[in-house]
Each structure stands twice: as C-alpha cells, then as structure tokens.
Amino acid sequence: MSANISKATQKQSRPARTIAILALALIGFSIFAGLASATKIKLGLDLRGGTSVTLTPRGTAGGQVTSAAIDQAVSIIRQRVNSLGVAESEVSAQGSGTNRQIVISVPGDTGDRIVKLVGQTAELRFRQALASGAGNAKTTSTTAAGAKAAASYPTGVTAALDAKFAALDCTDPKNRQGGSVDSPSDALVTCSRDGSTKYILAPAELLGSQVSKAAAVLDQQGGSGWMVSLTFNGSGTKAFAAMTTRITSLPAPANQAAIVLDGLVVSSPRIIEAITSGSAQISGNFTQTDATDLANVLKYGALPLAFDRGEVQQISPTLGADQLHAGLIAGALGLGLVLLYSLLYYRGLGVVSVGSLAVAGGITYLAFLLLGKYIGFTLTLAGIAGAIVSIGITADSFIVYFERLRDEVREGRSLRTAVETGWQRARHTILVADFVSLIASALLYFFAVGGVRGFAFTLGLTTFVDLFVVFFFTKPLVTLLARLPFYAHGGPLSGFSAKSLGVVTGKEVA
Amino acid sequence: MALSGIGGRLYRGDTSVDFIGNRKRFYAFSGVLIIVAAAALGIQGLKLGIEFKGGAAFTVTAPNSTIDGANQALKDAGITSEAIVQKIGNNKIRVQTGGLANAQSDNLKANLAKNYNVQSANIDTLSIGPSWGKEITKKALYGLFGFIIVVMLYLAMAFEPKMAIAAIVAVIHDVLITVGIYALVGFDVTPATVIGFLTILGYSLYDTVVVFDKVRENTRSLTSTAKQTYSQAANLAVNQTLVRSFNTSLIALLPVASILFVGAGLLGAGTLKDLSLALFIGLAIGTYSSIFVATPILATLREREPAMIALRKRVAVRNGATGEKIVAESIPGVVTSTHSKEDRVRGPRNQPKRKSSKKH
Numbered sequence: 001m002s003a004n005i006s007k008a009t010q011k012q013s014r015p016a017r018t019i020a021i022l023a024l025a026l027i028g029f030s031i032f033a034g035l036a037s038a039t040k041i042k043l044g045l046d047l048r049g050g051t052s053v054t055l056t057p058r059g060t061a062g063g064q065v066t067s068a069a070i071d072q073a074v075s076i077i078r079q080r081v082n083s084l085g086v087a088e089s090e091v092s093a094q095g096s097g098t099n100r101q102i103v104i105s106v107p108g109d110t111g112d113r114i115v116k117l118v119g120q121t122a123e124l125r126f127r128q129a130l131a132s133g134a135g136n137a138k139t140t141s142t143t144a145a146g147a148k149a150a151a152s153y154p155t156g157v158t159a160a161l162d163a164k165f166a167a168l169d170c171t172d173p174k175n176r177q178g179g180s181v182d183s184p185s186d187a188l189v190t191c192s193r194d195g196s197t198k199y200i201l202a203p204a205e206l207l208g209s210q211v212s213k214a215a216a217v218l219d220q221q222g223g224s225g226w227m228v229s230l231t232f233n234g235s236g237t238k239a240f241a242a243m244t245t246r247i248t249s250l251p252a253p254a255n256q257a258a259i260v261l262d263g264l265v266v267s268s269p270r271i272i273e274a275i276t277s278g279s280a281q282i283s284g285n286f287t288q289t290d291a292t293d294l295a296n297v298l299k300y301g302a303l304p305l306a307f308d309r310g311e312v313q314q315i316s317p318t319l320g321a322d323q324l325h326a327g328l329i330a331g332a333l334g335l336g337l338v339l340l341y342s343l344l345y346y347r348g349l350g351v352v353s354v355g356s357l358a359v360a361g362g363i364t365y366l367a368f369l370l371l372g373k374y375i376g377f378t379l380t381l382a383g384i385a386g387a388i389v390s391i392g393i394t395a396d397s398f399i400v401y402f403e404r405l406r407d408e409v410r411e412g413r414s415l416r417t418a419v420e421t422g423w424q425r426a427r428h429t430i431l432v433a434d435f436v437s438l439i440a441s442a443l444l445y446f447f448a449v450g451g452v453r454g455f456a457f458t459l460g461l462t463t464f465v466d467l468f469v470v471f472f473f474t475k476p477l478v479t480l481l482a483r484l485p486f487y488a489h490g491g492p493l494s495g496f497s498a499k500s501l502g503v504v505t506g507k508e509v510a
Numbered sequence: 511m512a513l514s515g516i517g518g519r520l521y522r523g524d525t526s527v528d529f530i531g532n533r534k535r536f537y538a539f540s541g542v543l544i545i546v547a548a549a550a551l552g553i554q555g556l557k558l559g560i561e562f563k564g565g566a567a568f569t570v571t572a573p574n575s576t577i578d579g580a581n582q583a584l585k586d587a588g589i590t591s592e593a594i595v596q597k598i599g600n601n602k603i604r605v606q607t608g609g610l611a612n613a614q615s616d617n618l619k620a621n622l623a624k625n626y627n628v629q630s631a632n633i634d635t636l637s638i639g640p641s642w643g644k645e646i647t648k649k650a651l652y653g654l655f656g657f658i659i660v661v662m663l664y665l666a667m668a669f670e671p672k673m674a675i676a677a678i679v680a681v682i683h684d685v686l687i688t689v690g691i692y693a694l695v696g697f698d699v700t701p702a703t704v705i706g707f708l709t710i711l712g713y714s715l716y717d718t719v720v721v722f723d724k725v726r727e728n729t730r731s732l733t734s735t736a737k738q739t740y741s742q743a744a745n746l747a748v749n750q751t752l753v754r755s756f757n758t759s760l761i762a763l764l765p766v767a768s769i770l771f772v773g774a775g776l777l778g779a780g781t782l783k784d785l786s787l788a789l790f791i792g793l794a795i796g797t798y799s800s801i802f803v804a805t806p807i808l809a810t811l812r813e814r815e816p817a818m819i820a821l822r823k824r825v826a827v828r829n830g831a832t833g834e835k836i837v838a839e840s841i842p843g844v845v846t847s848t849h850s851k852e853d854r855v856r857g858p859r860n861q862p863k864r865k866s867s868k869k870h
Contacts, residue, residue, distance in 0.1 A: 046781070056645060101645075112616065112630065176613060310642040311561070314635040318571060326782060330772035334765030341761060381781045382705065388769055389709065389789065392762030393716070399761060400720060403517075403754040410521055429723040432668050433716045439660050440712035444705070447653035452705050455785075459709070 015476030022359070022472050029366050038373035041365075042088075044380030044454065047324040049317030050107035051114045055307035057100070065098045069304040074102055076300050077118050081106060083296040084113070090376070091118075094453070096446075101310060113293065115314075121262050121306050122297040124208030125184055126240065127201035128247055129256040129268055130156045135170030135196045154254070156202050161187055170195040182263045192265045193284070199265055201258050205243045210236030214298040216291035219283065226291035227283040228298065237278030245274035261294075327384035334388050335361075338395050346402055348487055348494035349478075353398050356474045360394050363465045377457070386458030393437060394466040398474060400433070401426040405478070409496055419482045423475055430470060437463045517753040523746055530745040533806035540683060540803055547690020554693050559700035559784075560636070562643035564609045568619060569634040572626040573601040579625035580605045587618040609640050650704045657711055658682075665715075669722055672811045677718045680796075680804035684714045688792045702781040706788025713762060713789075714796030717755055718804045724751045725805060733817060736824040741809045748805050759797040766790050 033039070045052050057065045057073070070093055078091040086106050093100040106114045131154050157165075169175060170191035182188050184204035191198050213231035232240055247255050248271045258268040259282050267284040286294070339357065343350035364387065371377035404426040408418035441460030445453055481487050487494045519525040529536070560567055570580070580595045580603050594606040605622065615637060623630040658678055665674035685707060692699060724747040732743055766789045773782030812818050 054642075056639065056641065112619075308639045308641060309637065310639045310645065312635065312637040314631075314633070316571070316632040316634050318632065319569070319634050322776075323780070323782075326772050326776045329776065330769040330782065331765075333772065334768035337764040337768060338761055341764065345757065382702065382785065385769055385782055385785050388765045389762075391765045393713075395761045396716065396758040399754060399757045403751075403757070406517070407521055407750070410518055425723075425727070429720055432665075432723065433719040435664065435668075436661055436715045436719060437712045439664060440657060440709065440715075443653050443657045443660065444708055447649045447656065452701060452708075455705050455709075459712075 015479040018472055018476040019480070026359075026362060026366070029370070033366060033369045033373075036370075036373055038369040040372075041368045042372035042376070042378045043320075043324065044378040044383065045105050045107060045313075045320070046315050046381045047320050047327070047379065047384075048107060049315050049320040050105060051312070051314045052103065052105040053115055053118055053312050054310040055102040055104070055119060056310045057098075057102070057305045058308050065305060067098055067100075070098065070100050070102070073303045073305055073307070076303055077102060077104060079300040080117050080296055081114070083293075083300075084117070102307070112314075113289065115309070115312055117293055117297065119307055119309055120297055121303045122208065123182070123262055123302045124211065124298055125182065125204035125260045126206035126243065127188065127204050127258045127260055128243065129199055129253045129258045130154050130187070130202050131165065131200040132253045132256070132268070133165070133198055135191055135198050154200075156187065157200055158187075161189055161200050164189045165198065165200050168198050170198045176264060182260065188260070188263070190260070190263055190265060192268070193261075197265070197268075199253075199258060199268070201260065201265075204260075206232070206236055206239045208298060208302050210239065211298055212236070214295040216286075216288065216295045217281070218288075219281075225283070226286040226288050227281045228286070228291050228295045230280045230282065230298065232278045232280070237276070240278065240280065241274060241276040244271045244276075247271055248274055323381050324384075327381055327388075331384065331388045331391075334391055338391055342395065342398075348481075348496070349402050349405075352402075352474060352477055352481065353395060355477060356398060356469050357391065357394060359473045360462070360465050360469045363468065364462055367461060367465065371461075378454070379458075380454035382452065382455035383458040386455040387462055390459055390462035390466070393434075393463065394469070397430045397434065397466055397470050400429050401470070401474065401478070404429075406496070415482045415488050415496060419479050423478075430467070434463050434467050520749045520752050523749065526745070526749050527752075528745060529748045529801060530741040530806050530809045533810065536802040536806060540687075540799075543687050543690070544683065547687050547693070550690050550693040554696070556689070556693050556699045557696045558643070559698045559703075560606060561638050561701050562647065562699065564638050564640035564643060565607055566610050566615055566618075566635070566637040567604060567606045568622055569598070570603045570605075570622055570626045570628060571601055571632065571634075572603060572628055575601075575603060575626055577603055579603070580622065583618055583621035583625050586621045587614055589614060589618060610637070646701060646704070650708065653708055654685075654711075657708070661711075661715065665719075669726060673722050673726070673808055676804050676808035676811060677715060677722065679807050680718055680799040681711055681714050683799050683803055684710055684792060684795045687795050688788065691791055692788075697787060698784065700781075700784045702784035703788045706785045706792065709789060710792030710796060713793055714799060716762075717758060717797055717800035720754060720758065721748055721751050721800055721805055722808070724748075725808065733821055736821060736828055739822045739825050740812045740818045742825075744805055744809045744812075748801055752801070755797060755801060759793065763790070763793050766793060 055077075057070055074091055074093050081089045081091055081104060084106070086108055089104075089106040091102065091104050093102050095101055104114065104118050168189060168191065176191050176193065176195050182190075182204075184207060187203055188201045189199070190201065210232055211230050212233040215229050217227055217229045219225060219227050243257065247257065249255070252270065253268075256268040256270050258265045259280075260266070267282055269283070282294070335357065339350075339354050342353035346353065368377065368379055372379075401423065404422040405415075405418050408422040409415060413421065438460055441456045441463065444456035445460065487496060516525065572579075577595045577597055584590075584593050584595070584605065584607075589607055589610065592608045596604045596606070598604050603626070605618070607618070610618065619630055619633055619635065622628075622633055658681070661681075662674045662678050665677055688707060688710060691697075692703070697703070725744045728743040728747045728750075729740060732738065732740060738746070766786050769782050769786035770790055773780065773784075773786055813822070
C-alpha cells in the first residue's frame with residue numbers, strides 16, 4: 001500500500017494538466033468540426049421523415065443467392081436510387097456473406113416511388129403472343145367451342161398451357177404481383193399489368209441484357225403519351241429483326257410482340273412491319289414519372305436475384321419531428337433526474353457528476369457530428385434511446401468510484417490518499433463492467449439490422465466516451481478537489497462528512 | 511442522509527442482511543417466478559407485433575376524424591381479413607392488416623389518402639414481409655447466444671470460471687422472467703422490445719460485476735486468515751455493495767423511466783415505449799438477481815470445493831475456540847494475520863459448529 005501512496009504523490013502534479021489537455025483537445029475538435037462544416041448531426045429517417053426498405057434476397061430458378069450476386073444487386077439498386085437525384089440516399093448491405101439484407105433509405109417523401117423502384121427485378125423479355133383473352137373470363141379456353149383435339153390448339157400451345165390459361169384469373173390482384181423471374185426458354189402463361197388481358201406467350205427471343213440504352217420519351221405525334229424508347233445492342237438488333245420479320249405476317253394474336261417485365265406483360269404491340277433499326281418503344285399509359293423510372297430500371301439492368309420486401313417503413317416528416325421532439329424531451333428529463341439525484345445524494349461530489357456528464361455529453365455530441373461527416377453516422381430514434389440509456393451507465397461508473405472513495409475514507413484514510421487507493425480498486429470494476437457493455441453493443445451491432453444497429457452503435461460509442469471521461473476528467477477532477485479544504489475536511493455538504501459516511505459510529509465500535 | 515449512514519454500517523458489517531444464508535428462500539422465489547414465466551410462455555405465448563408476424567400498418571394524421579373512413583378504405587381495397595382500425599389520441603387513425611399484396615397495399619393507401627383528404631406521402635407506413643420475423647428472430651437469438659458465450663469466457667478470464675457461471679445463470683434468469691412477464695401481461699413484442707431484452711443482458715451484468723469484484727477482493731486472503739467462510743465473506747461483499755447497487759440501479763432506472771414516460775405519454779406507441787418498458791422491467795429484475803441470485807449461486811458453487819470445505823471447518827474451529835467477539839467486531843481490510851498461523855495447527859476438528867452468521 002505504501003508503494004501505491006508514494007506513486008500517488010508523484011502523480012499529484014498531473015491532474016490539472018490532464019484536464020487542461022482534455023479541454024484543449026475538446027476545443028480543438030470543436031474548431032475542426034466547425035471548419036469541416038460538420039455543424040449538424042445527421043438525423044435518421046425516423047426523425048426527419050423518409051422511406052426505408054429492407055430487401056431479403058431469395059434464390060430463384062434464375063440464380064442462386066451468392067455474395068457476388070448481392071454485391072451486384074447493391075450496385076444496381078444504388079444506381080437506380082441515385083437516378084432519382086435525392087440527396088443523402090443510402091443503399092447498403094447489412095449482415096454477412098449470403099445472409100445479407102439490402103437496406104435502402106431515402107429521405108423525403110418519394111416513398112411509393114422508391115418502394116417500386118428498388119424491389120423490381122426488372123427482367124425484360126420480348127415474347128411472341130400465342131393466344132390472348134379477356135382477363136376476367138375464368139373458363140376461356142384457347143380453342144373454339146371447347147374442341148379438345150390437340151390439333152385445334154394454336155401453334156405452340158399445349159393442353160397443359162391451355163389448362164393453366166383457362167384457370168388464370170387476372171382480376172385477382174394476387175395473380176398480378178409479378179416479381180417472379182420467368183424462365184426465358186419456356187412458354188409463359190401470364191396477365192397484363194392492368195389485369196385486363198391474359199396471354200400464352202412463346203419462349204423469349206430477346207432479353208433485357210440485349211438492351212443498350214433506355215430513355216423516357218414523349219410521343220409527340222401518336223398521342224400515346226409517355227413511352228420508354230429502347231435501343232438494342234448488336235445481337236439484340238438481329239434478334240428483334242428476326243422476330244418481327246417472322247411474326248408480322250401471322251394472324252392476330254400471333255403477330256403481337258409481348259414486352260414482359262418481371263413476368264407481367266407491359267404492352268403487346270402488333271408488329272406491322274419488320275423492325276431492323278435496332279430500336280423499339282414500350283407504351284402503356286405511362287405517366288412521365290413511370291416512364292422515367294422504367295427507363296432507369298432497364299438502363300441499369302436487371303437484378304441478379306429476386307428480393308422479398310422484408311420491411312418497408314415510410315415516415316412522414318411530421319411524425320419524424322414528433323419523434324425527435326419526444327426523444328429530446330426524454331433525454332433532458334432523464335439527464336435532469338440523474339443530476340438531481342447525484343447532487344442530493346453525493347452533495348459536493350455531485351458537482352463532479354454534473355461536470356463529468358457535461359463533458360461526456362460534449363464529447364458524444366462532437367462524435368456524432370464528426371462521425372456523421374466522415375463515416376455517415378446517422379442518429380435514429382433508437383440511437384437517441386441508446387444515448388439516454390447510456391446516461392445511466394456513465395453515471396454508474398462515477399457512483400462505483402464515489403462509493404469506493406467513501407469506503408476508503410470509512411477505513412480511516414485521508415481523502416487525498418483515498419482518492420488514489422479508491423481509484424485503483426474502482427478502476428478495475430469500471431473497466432470490467434464497461435467491457436461487458438462493449439461486448440453487448442458489438443454483438444448487437446454485428447448480428448442485427450436496421451434500428452437495432454443504431455442503438456448498439458450509440459451504446460458502444462457512449463461506453464467508450466464514459467471510459468474516456470472517467471479516466472481523463474472525473475478522476476483528475478476528484479484529485480484536484482480533494483486538495484480543497486471544503487472536501488478534505490469533510491464539510492457537511494462535501495459528500496464526505498462523518499455523518500453521511502457513518503464514520504462516527506464506526507469509530508466508537510472500533 | 512439516512513442511506514449513507516446505513517452504508518457505513520453495512521460496510522463494517524454492523525448491519526448485515528443474510529443473503530447467502532437465506533439463499534434457499536430466494537432460489538425458491540426465483541424458481542416459482544421462472545415456472546410461472548415458463549407456464550405463461552407455454553400457455554399464452556408472446557403477443558407479437560406485426561414486425562414478427564408480417565403485415566402492414568398505416569397511420570393517418572387527420573384531426574377530429576372517425577374510423578369510418580378507414581373501414582370504407584379497407585372495404586374499397588377488398589381487404590376483409592384480420593384488419594384492426596384504431597384511433598390513437600385525437601388526431602391519428604391506425605389501420606393494421608395482415609400481409610398484403612403490393613397492389614392491395616397501394617390501393618388501401620390511396621383510398622385512405624382520399625377518404626381523409628391527406629397526401630399519400632403523409633401516411634406513415636410500415637409493411638413487413640412474412641419471412642422477416644423469422645429473419646430477425648434468428649438474428650436476435652444469434653446475438654443472445656453469442657453474447658452469453660463471449661461474456662462467459664471474458665468473465666472467466668477477468669474473474670474466475672465459477673463467477674462467470676453464476677453471472678450467466680443470473681442473466682438467463684433475468685431474461686426468462688422478463689419474457690415471462692411479457693407473456694403474462696400481454697405487452698406487444700416488437701424489435702424495439704428485443705433490443706430492450708438484449709440490453710438487459712449488459713445491464714444485469716454491470717451490477718453483478720460490481721458485486722463480484724468486491725466478493726473477489728474480500729475472499730482473496732480467505733484461506734490464509736481463516737476468519738470467515740466463503741459464504742460469510744461473500745455475504746459481507748453483497749452488504750458492502752448494497753448501497754452502490756441501489757444507487758447504480760436507481761440512476762440507471764431514472765433515464766429509462768423518462769423514456770418510458772415520454773414515449774408512452776407523448777407518442778403513445780413506438781420504439782421509445784417498447785424499448786424502455788423492456789428495459790424498465792429487466793433492470794428491476796437484474797438488480798434483484800445480482801444480489802439475491804448471482805452471489806448465492808457463486809457461494810453455493812464455491813462452497814463445494816474441498817479447500818472451502820476445509821476452510822469452513824477451520825473457521826468453525828477458530829470460532830469455537832476464541833468466541834464470536836472477534837468476527838462481530840472485525841473490520842475487513844484491517845485484518846491482523848497474527849492469529850492465523852496458530853489457528854491452523856490448533857484444536858480438534860470436532861468443535862461445536864458456529865451458528866449461521868452474525869445477526870443483530
């Protein structure tokens with residue numbers, strides 16, 4: 001113990017310097033944040049309104065879920081989202097390996113558009129129509145008057161396809177969800193997007209990957225409104241020329257080229273003459289927005305995987321503001337209560353709590369600013385909750401130290417000695433306890449998605465801040481204060497009065 | 511302050527609550543709670559939010575409106591199954607449905623916007639795919655098991671293996687009972703609740719770590735002094751850290767209570783309320799378990815060691831020979847080790863056993 005004390009006396013010139021360095025560092029970082037124009041904490045979508053979509057990859061006939069496929073999907077979705085031109089949109093894959101989810105978050109009120117845009121596989125095919133019928137007629141067969149002889153089916157239609165066609169009811173929205181990736185080499189029985197027509201389609205002759213350019217154009221002459229114009233690459237041009245040449249002379253509906261997107265027919269124009277120019281238009285009652293989005297989707301290519309919408313959350317700016325407001329009130333209330341309790345219970349030492357929490361708050365705020373600027377950290381509602389909860393954890397480490405300090409004084413040590421011996425014991429407790437908190441937040445962060453990650457990140461960050469503050473502010477401050485007569489002599493309000501420690505009775509017993 | 515005075519008496523052992531000696535009562539109490547929790551889980555199960563079940567929720571902010579518009583919108587969109595329409599506060603209508611096809615969902619939203627005369631973008635929407643719940647449940651479970659294993663290894667290194675076991679038993683105890691309360695009362699379980707459950711793990715351990723650190727300190731020179739049995743030393747540690755545990759728990763609880771108050775009061779429902787409710791319940795149980803469960807289990811485990819059995823005999827011998835005065839007055843940390851050498855060689859082993867512990 002004597003070794004500890006002599007070590008402690010050596011250290012006694014340092015606390016003021018430590019605090020001064022800390023103050024300078026804080027000022028330095030503040031100036032840096034100001035210069036780097038990191039003056040506002042980036043708020044998450046739940047605090048300012050916006051849309052977040054979490055997509056879970058699903059393996060299909062077209063492709064297995066692989067890590068590379070997910071990476072590719074992320075980059076395609078990112079291009080699609082960027083095509084909207086909304087600032088601060090984010091697309092990222094969370095999780096590990098093939099078990100990842102793609103999280104898209106876009107601020108503002110573009111909600112429905114985003115949801116449609118990102119989840120769409122956008123697998124484009126051109127198929128010859130073999131048969132078509134009204135979408136609602138459940139029992140329509142492709143053959144006239146129920147003749148069942150195989151020969152009476154149109155070319156390419158089998159009995160199985162016909163049965164499927166007859167059973168299909170396109171008025172049921174369930175049959176118009178699309179999203180399923182159709183195998184290009186098989187015939188397809190499907191609906192039009194609006195549900196008015198159903199089709200039997202031949203195997204695909206042209207794929208989306210053979211499209212080199214896509215753009216939204218307004219049909220000036222024809223008056224059919226907004227369309228998407230496509231330009232094919234070399235092989236696409238040839239394939240399209242061959243297809244149109246072959247079917248143009250056939251009777252309806254076999255002279256229609258159905259344009260199929262994600263398994264549903266967008267339009268099925270009749271081919272009047274062979275098209276060898278390598279371009280085509282898709283029309284289908286598009287608004288300008290629809291046409292632009294479809295062109296973008298086609299331009300950046302199909303996703304290599306199909307995706308399930310795991311979670312779609314759209315938060316209006318009003319709700320966002322309400323939640324931010326509530327979070328701030330809860331934080332202020334929690335902080336106030338903790339400070340009040342510290343002051344009531346620890347009296348003079350409570351001042352240390354107040355100061356330390358203020359410093360911790362300052363560092364956390366700076367960290368939010370700088371992390372927002374440099375690693376894109378955004379503060380979410382769960383993150384605010386994490387920060388508020390951490391007020392308790394931070395204050396807990398002061399309590400562990402204070403109680404140790406009082407224990408040492410109870411054992412008859414002078415306050416100046418107790419500050420050092422108590423610290424050596426409290427330090428171990430604080431380190432172990434905070435380390436457990438860090439493990440918890442790290443695991444939460446790596447295993448979870450979305451909101452949980454925000455919470456875990458804030459909790460981990462504030463635990464670090466707590467350690468930092470306890471070592472470089474609280475401890476030196478207590479050392480400094482212990483030199484003041486007010487504390488050293490155990491004044492009634494210092495938190496070390498004999499009465500409040502119960503030392504008087506202790507001496508009687510001993 | 512009265513509490514500080516108690517702190518002093520607890521510290522010296524003048525006032526002492528026998529936590530370890532009464533452990534069978536606490537085990538029984540916790541056992542009953544766990545059985546009730548398990549029964550509630552088995553019979554009633556948890557009331558899962560749509561984040562786990564899959565489905566959609568739409569919240570329209572429209573002052574002074576009735577739920578008729580929402581019912582009409584549901585009808586127009588052709589949604590008949592398991593839809594719940596609620597009025598929240600004075601100006602919010604919430605429609606919750608089962609899983610919807612994209613087209614149905616868009617349709618319902620458009621109808622709601624029309625009926626309440628609001629912009630579609632101002633309708634707060636949450637829609638959850640059917641497999642999403644399984645996905646996040648799996649992740650939460652991975653998180654839980656990962657946490658338990660890593661923390662157990664860490665505590666085994668930082669303290670001792672038996673402390674790690676006792677701490678983890680206490681943590682599992684906390685999570686089980688908290689989840690049981692959720693099943694029993696029927697609180698909604700959302701991802702925010704799960705965050706709460708997982709955070710409880712960290713919290714519950716914080717308290718336990720504080721107590722165990724003191725236990726370790728008190729028991730370090732136990733076998734050389736032979737003044738106390740392991741249980742007595744551990745019990746003193748719990749008493750000495752009682753004020754600390756009370757303060758840390760209260761301080762941790764204050765911010766959580768604020769979130770709960772604001773979350774439930776101002777927002778009505780959502781992340782803040784769900785998270786803080788789970789934390790609030792879990793924290794209270796965590797405090798209980800670090801005092802009444804973790805340390806008694808540790809003592810039970812350690813008392814089985816041959817060294818501790820031998821120690822118990824030596825302490826009994828010593829107390830039989832020199833009376834109880836010394837133990838009652840002793841102040842830990844000022845222990846004089848001069849007696850210990852003769853203690854070790856003195857006395858037959860069949861001295862009368864010392865009665866339970868120093869009670870006042």
